[in-house]
Amino acid sequence: MTNPVVSSPHVHGPANVSNVMLRVVYALLPAIAGCVWLFGWGVVVNLLVAITAALVFEAAFLALRRRPIIITLRDGSALVTAVLLAVALPPLAPWWLVTVGVLFAIVFAKQLYGGLGFNPFNPAMAGYVLLLVSFPQEMTNWAAPAALRSADLGLVQVLLHSLTGALPTGTTMDALSSATALDTLKVQLGMAHTVSEIRGGPIFGLVGGRGWEIVNGLILLGGLWLLWRRVITWHVPAAVLGSLSLMALLFHLVNPELYAGPLFHLASGGAMLGAFFIATDPVSGATSARGQLVFGAGMGVLIYVIRTWGGFPDGVAFAVLLMNMAAPAIDYYTQPRVYGHNRG
Amino acid sequence: MDNQANPGTPRQLWRFHGGLHLPDHKALSSGRPITSATLPKRLVLPLQQHIGAPAKVLVEVGERVLKGQMIAQADGFVSAPLHAPTSGTVVAVEERPVPHPSGLSAPCIVIDSDGEERWTELHPHAHWATLDAGELRNIIREAGIVGLGGAGFPSFIKLNPGARTEVDTLVLNGAECEPYITCDDRLMRERAGEVIAGARIMRHALHARHVVIGIEDNKPEAHTALREALARVDRHDIELVQVPTLYPTGGEKQLIKILTGKEVPSQGLPIDVNIVCHNVATAAAVHRAVERGEPLISRVVTVTGGGVAQPHNLEVLIGTSVDDLLAQCGGTTPTLSRLVLGGPLMGITLQHRGLPVTKTGNCILALTPGEFGQQGPVRNCIRCGECARVCPANLLPQQLYWHARAKDFDHAQDYNLFDCIECGCCAYVCPANLPLVQYYRYAKTEIWAQARDKKKSELARERHDFRTERQERDKAERAAKLAKKKAALEESPAADSEEAKKAAIKAAMERAKAKREAAGVEPQNTDNLTPDQQRQIDEAEARRATEKKNESANERE
Numbered sequence: 001m002t003n004p005v006v007s008s009p010h011v012h013g014p015a016n017v018s019n020v021m022l023r024v025v026y027a028l029l030p031a032i033a034g035c036v037w038l039f040g041w042g043v044v045v046n047l048l049v050a051i052t053a054a055l056v057f058e059a060a061f062l063a064l065r066r067r068p069i070i071i072t073l074r075d076g077s078a079l080v081t082a083v084l085l086a087v088a089l090p091p092l093a094p095w096w097l098v099t100v101g102v103l104f105a106i107v108f109a110k111q112l113y114g115g116l117g118f119n120p121f122n123p124a125m126a127g128y129v130l131l132l133v134s135f136p137q138e139m140t141n142w143a144a145p146a147a148l149r150s151a152d153l154g155l156v157q158v159l160l161h162s163l164t165g166a167l168p169t170g171t172t173m174d175a176l177s178s179a180t181a182l183d184t185l186k187v188q189l190g191m192a193h194t195v196s197e198i199r200g201g202p203i204f205g206l207v208g209g210r211g212w213e214i215v216n217g218l219i220l221l222g223g224l225w226l227l228w229r230r231v232i233t234w235h236v237p238a239a240v241l242g243s244l245s246l247m248a249l250l251f252h253l254v255n256p257e258l259y260a261g262p263l264f265h266l267a268s269g270g271a272m273l274g275a276f277f278i279a280t281d282p283v284s285g286a287t288s289a290r291g292q293l294v295f296g297a298g299m300g301v302l303i304y305v306i307r308t309w310g311g312f313p314d315g316v317a318f319a320v321l322l323m324n325m326a327a328p329a330i331d332y333y334t335q336p337r338v339y340g341h342n343r344g
Numbered sequence: 345m346d347n348q349a350n351p352g353t354p355r356q357l358w359r360f361h362g363g364l365h366l367p368d369h370k371a372l373s374s375g376r377p378i379t380s381a382t383l384p385k386r387l388v389l390p391l392q393q394h395i396g397a398p399a400k401v402l403v404e405v406g407e408r409v410l411k412g413q414m415i416a417q418a419d420g421f422v423s424a425p426l427h428a429p430t431s432g433t434v435v436a437v438e439e440r441p442v443p444h445p446s447g448l449s450a451p452c453i454v455i456d457s458d459g460e461e462r463w464t465e466l467h468p469h470a471h472w473a474t475l476d477a478g479e480l481r482n483i484i485r486e487a488g489i490v491g492l493g494g495a496g497f498p499s500f501i502k503l504n505p506g507a508r509t510e511v512d513t514l515v516l517n518g519a520e521c522e523p524y525i526t527c528d529d530r531l532m533r534e535r536a537g538e539v540i541a542g543a544r545i546m547r548h549a550l551h552a553r554h555v556v557i558g559i560e561d562n563k564p565e566a567h568t569a570l571r572e573a574l575a576r577v578d579r580h581d582i583e584l585v586q587v588p589t590l591y592p593t594g595g596e597k598q599l600i601k602i603l604t605g606k607e608v609p610s611q612g613l614p615i616d617v618n619i620v621c622h623n624v625a626t627a628a629a630v631h632r633a634v635e636r637g638e639p640l641i642s643r644v645v646t647v648t649g650g651g652v653a654q655p656h657n658l659e660v661l662i663g664t665s666v667d668d669l670l671a672q673c674g675g676t677t678p679t680l681s682r683l684v685l686g687g688p689l690m691g692i693t694l695q696h697r698g699l700p701v702t703k704t705g706n707c708i709l710a711l712t713p714g715e716f717g718q719q720g721p722v723r724n725c726i727r728c729g730e731c732a733r734v735c736p737a738n739l740l741p742q743q744l745y746w747h748a749r750a751k752d753f754d755h756a757q758d759y760n761l762f763d764c765i766e767c768g769c770c771a772y773v774c775p776a777n778l779p780l781v782q783y784y785r786y787a788k789t790e791i792w793a794q795a796r797d798k799k800k801s802e803l804a805r806e807r808h809d810f811r812t813e814r815q816e817r818d819k820a821e822r823a824a825k826l827a828k829k830k831a832a833l834e835e836s837p838a839a840d841s842e843e844a845k846k847a848a849i850k851a852a853m854e855r856a857k858a859k860r861e862a863a864g865v866e867p868q869n870t871d872n873l874t875p876d877q878q879r880q881i882d883e884a885e886a887r888r889a890t891e892k893k894n895e896s897a898n899e900r901e
Contacts, residue, residue, distance in 0.1 A: 005447055005695065007782040009768030010709075011523070011688040012717035013364075015775040017726060071721050117724030117776075233733075287729040287742060331743075338760045339360065339597060339737040340610035 017116075021076025023231045024277065025083050027222035031273075032087065034218040038211040039143040040176075041158040042091025047083060049095050049162065053102040054082035061111040077116040081105050084124035084277060088270060088317075089131070091143040092176060095162045097135060101127035121324045122284045125317040132312065140313065144178040145211030148202060151175040181209025182269045183313040185260060194257035199264075208267025216272040223276025232280040235289050239296025240275035240303070241266060247304035265304065274303065274316035284324040291327075291334035298330075299323045355556070355585050358605040360598045361738040363590040364769050366523050366689075368562060369715075373648040373655035374526040378534055380659045381645075381672055383461065387429055387663030388700040389415070389453045390442045394490040395497045396422030401453060407434045410464035412639050415453055418485065424498045425488045428464075429641040429661035432457040443685045443702060445785075447695045455663070466637035472545055477503070480549040480634065487633030488640045488703075493517055493528075493594070493623030494686065496704040499630065502622065503549045505615050512618035514552035515603055516543055516627055518559040518566065519587065519594035522687030525707045527644040528624055530657045532559070532566035535628055536573035542627030543582055545634050550620055555582045557624065558599050562589040591689065592767040596621045598736050610763050625706075645701055647673045651680030651710030660701050666708055667697035676710055684709040689768040723776040731770035731780065737763045741770035745780050748787035753794070756787050764788075 035043040058078040062069045085101050105127030110119045132139050143149075151171045153161065161167055167176075179187070181204055188198040198204075205213045226232045245262035252261040265271060270278075279285060279299050286295040299319045306315025392398035399416035409415055409428040416426040436454040441447065469475060469483065485500035505511050516539070520528040532539055539557075547555050559567050570584055587593055587602050597608045599621065606617040614621050625644065632638045641662055648655035653674030660669060666683065670676055684691040685705050694708075701708075731741035740759055747756040764784050771780040 005445070006682065006693045007445075007779060007785065008684075008686075008691055008766070009689040009771050009781065010682060010684055010691065010693075010711060011366075011715065011772065012719065012774075012777065013772045014718050015730065015773055016718055016720045016777065017723050017775045018720070020726075020728065020775055075723055077726075115724060117726050282728040283726050285727075287727050287732060288740065289733075331740075335740060335759075336361070336732070336738045338610065338739055338763050339601070340607045340612065340763060341760070 017075045017077075020231055021080045023226065023229055024080050025076070027226045027231075028083055028087060028219070028277065030221055031215055031218040034215045035087065035091065038145050038214060039091045040146075040149075040153060041155040042093070042143050042162075043087060044155065045158050045162045046086035046089050046091065046093060046098055048159075049098040050082040050086040050089075050102050051079060053099045054078040054106050057103055057106040058111070061107055062115075065111065065115070067115065072115070075116055077110075078106060081110070081123045081127075084273075085127050088124065088128050088273065090139060090141055090177075092141065092158070092161065092173075093138060094165060097131060097138050098162075100134075101131045103127075104130045117283055119283055120327075122278055122281045122320050125278055125320045128317045129321060132317065140179065140183055141173070141177050142180045144176060145203070147210065148178055149176060178203055180269065180313060181212060181264075182307060186307075186313050189258070195260050196257065199260075205267075207263040209269075212269070213267040216267045219272040219276060223272065226276060226280075232276065233289070233292070235292035236279045236285065236296040237275040239293045240279050240300045241271065243297040243300030244271060244275075244303050245300075247301055251308070259308065265307070269307070269314040270316035271303065274299070274320060278316065278320050279323070284320075284327060286327045286330045286334070288331065288334050288336055290336070291330045294330050294334060295323050295327060298326065355583065355603070356605070357585070357587060358602055359588075360593075360601045360736050362732075362734040362736045362769060363592065363598075364734050364772060365589070366591050366772075368523045368589070369648075370524065370526050370529070370562070372524065373646050373657055374529055376526075376530070376655060376657050378527075378530050378644055378657045378659050381661070381664060381669060383430060383457055383459060384661065384664045384668045385457060386435075386665070387432075387455045387457065387661060388440050388665065389426055389429070389455065389663040390440070390700065390702060391416055391426065391451045391453070392442075393426070393496060393662070393702040393704060394424040395495060396420070396424065398451065399423060399426045401437055401451075403434045403437070403453065405434055405437055408432070408458075409434060409455060410462050412466065412641060413464040414486070414488075414639070415455075418498075422498060422501065424490050425486065425639075426453070427488055427639040427641050428455055429663055430455070430457045431460050431462040441695070441699060443692060443694060443699045443705065445692045452700075468637040469634050472634050473548060477549045477551070480545065483634055484549075484630055486639070487629075489626060489629050489633055490640070490703050491623055492625035492629060492643060492703065492706070494690070494704055494706060496702075499622065499626055502615075502620055503546060505550060505620065509615060510618060511550045511552040511615070511620055513554045513556055513604060513620075514543070514547055514550055515600055515614075515619055515621040516555065516557040516624050517594060517596065517599055517621055518557055518563075518570075518624040519599055520563070521560055521589070521591045521594035522689055522691075522707075523591075524648050524709055525646050525687050526648070527646045527657055527706050529563045529566050530646075531625055531628060531644050532563070533569045536566075536569040537576070538628040538631045539570065539624045540573045540577060540579065540582065541635060542629070542631035544577075544579070545630050546620075546622060546627060547582075552620065556603050557582065557584050558587050558593075558603050559584070560589040560593055561586040591769065592736055592765070595736060595765055595767060597765065610760065640703060643701075643703060643705070645669065645705060646707040647710075648707065649684075649710035650712040650715050651676050651683075652708075653677060662703055663700045665698050665700055666694060669701070669708055670697065670710070677712065679712040679714075680710050681713045681716075682711045684711060688715075689772065690766065717772075718777070720777050722778060725774075725776055725778060728775060730773045730775065734769040734773050736767060736769060737765060739764060741780055741784075744787070745778060745783050748783040751790070753787055753791050757791065761787055761791070 032043055055078055059069050062072050082102060105123040109121050109123040109126035113119045157168055184203055185198055203210055207213050244265055248262040248265040251259035279296055286292050302319035302322055303315045306318055397419040400419040401416050403415045411428060411431045413428045414425050415428050418425045432455045435456045439449040440452040442450045481500040481503050489499040490496040518528055518532055543555055567586055574582055592598055600614055600619055601607055608614050609616050629640050642659055645658050645660045647669050656673045683694040685694050686707055691709060725742055727742055735741055743759045744756055744761055766781050768781050774780060
């Protein structure tokens with residue numbers, strides 16, 4: 001009996017990439033359910049379109065690159081990209097918008113760089129930003145929360161709208177959509193209204209945007225579950241939310257009528273999704289614990305800066321991509337002290 | 345004596361970065377007392393079972409040897425001798441396959457046992473306290489004792505801290521952190537007295553201020569046994585410390601950090617921080633060598649895993665084949681998939697069952713497919729950083745992997761490749777199933793090979809530089825000579841006129857003619873001989889003439 005030489009270790013732990021990816025998807029399920037409840041079936045249609053497109057594009061490019069298709073699809077990364085993008089896009093987005101976003105995310109931001117593990121940018125956010133700068137009107141047309149809708153669409157009607165743009169007779173887009181809280185705040189501040197005046201409006205809820213605050217809460221819940229299952233560590237989310245809160249608190253204390261407080265920032269827009277699901281993407285983020293703190297803190301500051309003084313209502317996607325660029329440098333300068341090497 | 349050695353106050357423990365809580369599978373064999381393996385018919389003893397130079401053979405094929413007789417001696421300082429594990433006949437001294445990561449063959453002494461187990465004469469030293477450190481080291485060296493924990497470094501060297509170095513703490517490693525292995529556990533339970541006796545000898549040899557025995561807290565019986573053994577000899581100066589079970593606590597650097605808070609410097613040795621670390625089994629072997637005079641000819645081996653019918657802890661003669669041991673454990677199961685020498689995290693694959701157990705072989709692990717854990721496809725690194733979180737050296741394994749894979753060895757070294765202890769934690773947790781440790785071994789080997797090549801080429805370059813320099817010096821000297829000659833010629837007046845040239849030629853021709861006339865013959869290389877040379881030639885001619893005469897005389901007869 002002669003055995004092949006196998007290098008140690010001879011045993012392996014239970015972790016594998018597919019499990020990690022699937023858990024990220026599971027953690028988003030409460031938030032997806034919340035979206036359906038608050039903003040209608042749109043997110044489900046987005047998910048259907050995005051997942052189909054992601055799997056098709058991924059498979060096609062794997063075939064072109066002569067890589068194993070089934071094994072690679074099973075890593076679950078295309079699925080996660082699709083789900084994150086679908087959740088981030090407006091619920092009443094047309095199918096082509098979703099598809100273009102997914103195409104850019106999967107093909108340009110990932111496969112052309114060499115596939116999972118080699119992408120310098122978070123694919124979902126790269127796709128999101130492409131859409132945001134190319135189709136600003138479609139991207140800011142958010143579904144109105146249930147209490148503010150004058151019409152409701154069934155799943156089939158939303159699907160038809162997504163595919164053909166047709167709405168049931170008598171229903172207009174205006175009846176279904178509204179601006180987001182962050183958008184409204186920005187526009188109205190520009191018109192010399194104060195924060196307290198603006199927040200008296202109907203689209204604002206208890207702490208953030210109406211509906212949004214609940215979805216953000218559900219995303220936080222999913223994020224905490226990821227922490228508990230040790231899919232992610234606390235460093236990135238704590239740093240993102242901490243620095244975003246700190247920035248908001250500082251400016252809010254200076255002038256509360258010009259700058260919304262930290263709770264509003266945490267409960268609005270993509271803060272929670274960014275902190276727990278996007279910035280924790282290991283491939284494009286920093287890896288060491290200290291590096292992750294720097295990465296997250298930088299991202300929180302950028303989110304606040306873009307939201308407050310930038311040209312776009314939300315800054316999560318831009319902040320992630322900017323910090324992605326900085327990740328290699330952060331990793332380089334935050335190397336841990338190796339055993340047996342002098343401190344400092 | 346400071347409060348650290350005071351039994352009243354528990355010693356402060358530190359922790360190292362990372363580490364893993366692994367399913368330990370020790371229950372398979374930890375309940376099995378040490379039993380002696382049956383005497384094998386044939387023993388194969390590799391000449392190199394330690395770090396350092398292979399031993400030099402002292403016996404010849406056909407020679408009868410006694411149990412405990414030295415059959416190969418240490419070759420140089422970093423080396424260890426080898427002893428016959430039983431009495432019998434040397435039947436071969438040749439290359440045999442040995443347990444080695446790359447499945448190599450190496451020179452071995454093969455002994456067929458006569459079944460009589462006749463000992464050679466032993467020289468026990470019951471009163472070792474009267475011996476000085478040098479004498480003790482010599483006994484330990486002659487007994488062929490090497491680190492039994494796995495590395496196999498000759499123990500006497502580690503007991504020689506150097507005249508100017510003070511040893512603060514002697515650490516005895518009883519952590520046994522790798523899953524499955526229970527040989528040290530059983531040894532501490534059943535031979536606690538030997539371990540303590542060995543510890544005292546080592547302490548004496550080192551003049552160590554403190555002795556600390558570190559045991560993982562998953563071995564309470566071993567801890568109790570050692571405590572009782574300490575109480576029996578009334579030694580309060582040897583401290584027994586339970587450390588949390590966490591792989592790789594048994595790594596020398598990790599255990600030292602836990603027990604003392606000190607870190608062994610990178611590329612350094614424990615002695616650099618005034619610490620010496622030995623395995624508990626080595627301590628027991630030292631006791632046997634000194635107090636009983638017995639060289640290292642056997643060790644405790646755990647034979648375990650799902651692939652073996654009845655796991656055992658066996659006292660095994662060095663050189664016994666793995667196959668013999670498996671047979672004594674009821675044979676292997678049909679599901680056996682891989683044989684490993686050592687633990688599941690750091691052991692080496694045994695290519696076949698005929699390989700011998702060596703001094704460092706603590707465990708024969710027969711693994712079945714169900715014991716390998718998750719065996720998914722190898723994927724790209726997703727930089728999750730799980731490897732960095734578990735790395736006990738606090739390295740960035742993902743960066744090391746990246747650079748090793750790209751053969752960018754300079755960068756791999758920038759990321760401290762050589763501080764990697766190859767414990768396997770990173771590969772165990774890697775969700776992409778990357779064989780990380782294999783990449784690091786590859787990179788290390790390549791770097792060593794490059795260093796060797798570089799040394800070689802540097803030597804060649806030095807030689808070449810020297811040669812070029814010498815040639816240039818010769819050339820310069822020749823040029824200088826020529827220039828001098830030329831200058832001398834130019835100094836002579838009217839050297840360039842036609843007449844002068846003709847005169848010179850004429851003069852030269854006349855000189856030559858006169859010479860020829862004086863000699864009376866054409867010039868030969870025998871012209872201008874010294875008187876001494878001339879005498880030698882004359883003598884030779886005379887000898888030849890006599891010989892010729894004799895010859896012709898013989899012919900005539």
